[in-house]
Amino acid sequence: MKKKKLLAIATTLTAASVVLSGCVQRTSSGKPYGFVYDHMAVPTQHFLVWLSNLMGGSLGWAIILLTFVVRLILMPVMLKQSRNATIQQEKISHLKPLMDDIAKRQQAAQTDAEKMAISQELMSLYRDNGISMTGGIGCLPILIQMPIFAALYAAIQYSPELSKSYFYGINLGHSSIILTILSFAAYALQGWLSMLGMPKEQHKQMQMMMFMSPAMITVMTFISPAGLGLYFFVGGVFACIQTLLINAMRPKIKQQIAEELKKNQPEKVVLPKKPAPSKADVAKKHAKANRNAGKQRKRK
Template sequence: MKKKNQLAISFALIALLLSGCVQRTKSGKPYGFVYEKLAIPTQHILNWLAEILGGSYGWSIIVITFIVRLILMPIMIKQSKNATIQQEKISLIRPQLNKLQERQKEAKTPEEQAAVSQAMMKLYRENNISMTGGIGCLPLLIQMPIFAALYAAIQYSPELAKSYFMGINLGQRSFAFVLLTFISYALQGYLSTLGLPEEQKKQMQSMMIISPLMITVMTYVSPAGLGLYFFIGGIFACIQTLIINFMRPRIRQEMQNELKNKPVFEVELPSKTEEETTNSSESKTNAELIHQNNRKRNAGKQKNR
């Protein structure tokens, strides 16, 4: 959990750094770390690629996206595979996990809740399951400077801001790319649920909605050039998910082979406190009394008849 918090803090700091480094002089000229060290080199690369590709800055952005995603794909596939392994392991401990979660709802004191939490952590630890689900922030952290570089390059380059691709101004917002980005990432979310049990599908429903919406909002507030980057990235995400789906049966077989050598570790449910036991006994006694009274009433009615 500490590692996850460190990654979240690092992500927030880098986002703050990249979002606030482009400034303007009184005359409107941009300056700052992001503009000078990232945007200007990106403008040179885009200009060079545009010359090769017949003056098309749109195809230049697509080529850069293709190169970046191709470099990141082995890392992202590895992380997706790790996440899939974690999902399969969680499905194996699901009966125990459900019992612990039910026990946690019944807990009356902080001590009981702590005992259940410790049992849950032990269940994860002994079965070698990551609390973060095997998902890391490295691919996103690597792409953040690219987002900042493309955004600033498109925002502050006269050539890029006035260029068109498929009739779309790359320097202005494009509702077409907003829609295409949403469709591509919604499709990726749907593909990620194929072959999963219904219970896991239900658990993933919220992420299937939230993730595409977040990227769609980012596309909406960005120039079309960056929207093109997000859209092509969504296509790569679909391809990556299809690769993982193809690997899933093999991953399940590996899990079954692993179970033969190391069966699922089972934890003991924390014992109920005296108060809970008393309440449970009282409830049982009250239920028995009600049942006996009902039987007496029915017997009396039959006798009167």
């Protein structure tokens, strides 16, 4: 389930970035046009130039300020989703003994009816305790940021002012190995911070997420203009702050979940045992075995 969820997030991010960043078309003379460029990139260019004029002509600081505003607006949504994911983690941690028992009985089940009954038991355990099959993590914050990503990408890519601007010696119109490393470090730190507050039994499951997110951001930063890399880096710093806030909330969440499950203790569903065979059934079974053995002897 974790792998499917990570794959879904990765696919959503990749597909959206390809679609949005590839919507800018060019005329035969090389002039850009299209919905993304006309209605998103051009207004973003004007807005960034206006911000830079307020900040001493620095387009780098204008991008940082824009990132700050966007992430600040998204912070309530992202905190809510992170809190929901934390609640899911704590519930799974408390219910792990029951879930392990269900998994063992699932492997030991011999008939399809038994396997189906045990699967329904697991679903009932999830449903009765409010556990989501997706783990409480959605793609909404990523999807909300994709138009901003497309607008910034096109604005930096096709604006002479932005593509030729420098920020502390970094050309914002070309990829930057420095910002690539900083973005990787920011998201790797965020992954490490998220592991600190997570139940130990879930560390192994989340290790893939810890490595996948920094790897994806690193690739995207490396192939994008440095202006967009600056956006990713500042976003990674915000992600670290968000994770610290969630870690501070985790003890209270853990206590609430423990009290909730204590009041509503999940009951283990015991499957009915198969009835013991009657003497008549045993006699028929032996008679059939003897007849089969006699036939085998005659054939020899």
